[in-house]
Amino acid sequence: MSTVKIKKGDTVKVIAGKDNGKEGKVVLVDAKNGKVLVEGVNMITKHTKPSAGNQNGGIVQKEAPIDLSNVMYVHKGKTTRIGIQRTADDKRPGKTKAVRVAKSTGEVID
Template sequence: MMKIKRDDLVKVIAGKDKGKEGKVIVVNHKKGTVLVEGVNMVTKHTKPSAQNQAGGIVTQEAPIDASNVMYVYKGKATRIGFAEKDGKKVRVAKQCNGEVID
């Protein structure tokens, strides 16, 4: 189970972009990867198409493993746990003594 969701603010804790923060664009549960805005940028050569008339070299984000990112809550990188509040399963921030995230 993935504890990171789309639109979460995360911090990269390992790899070439260590220390960078960004918003999660896409979560791939099957592969266990996330696509983070402005992180792990790669260059891609594209052919001309209807959307991109010129083609050429494009820079875009590449997926990184979910284990290499950490959720940011109130400016701090924190682990995420689960708790039951009012009969609903909610995510809680471990760093902030179990405060409910969403």
Template sequence: MSAMKIKKGDTVKVIAGKDKGKEGKVLAVNVKDNTVLVESVNMITKHAKPSMANTEGGIINKEAPIHASNVMLVADGKVTRVGFKMDGDKKVRFAKATGKVID
């Protein structure tokens, strides 16, 4: 399996789907399913029963995972593809649009 190009904390832009054009911060990454959880993107309504943790219950709005292929990394204000290169003996991500190292 190849390395995931999007990491937790990255700012991404949605390029496909109902939320196309929205930007947000990545909250979680699931490498196994190749999905990401982006804040305020792909919102769903969930009906929750009252429980010990949530005594009120009711309707909860929360984010649902979106496939990683439907998002692009935003670096320096513009969307870019991500590449990998060796920086000395360390593998780093870089923005293909600018050539700058991301992390």
């Protein structure tokens, strides 16, 4: 599998599935299984038993992971693919570092 170009804290848009068109912030990235957890997307109801942490138990709404291929990075309000580019490292002369680049504009993301 290729490298995961979406990171925790990125804003993404769902491009496939029941939540198509929704936007949210990435809460968790599971690179091994190719899944992401996005705030307010793919909500499920979970029935919980009473426990020390949750005295009453009951029905809880929470996000479930969705496949990485079903989300797209949002850059300046528009969805775009992400590329990797090597640039000179200011802190280490003669060395390069990899940075993420928006394919649509060519701007460095981080």
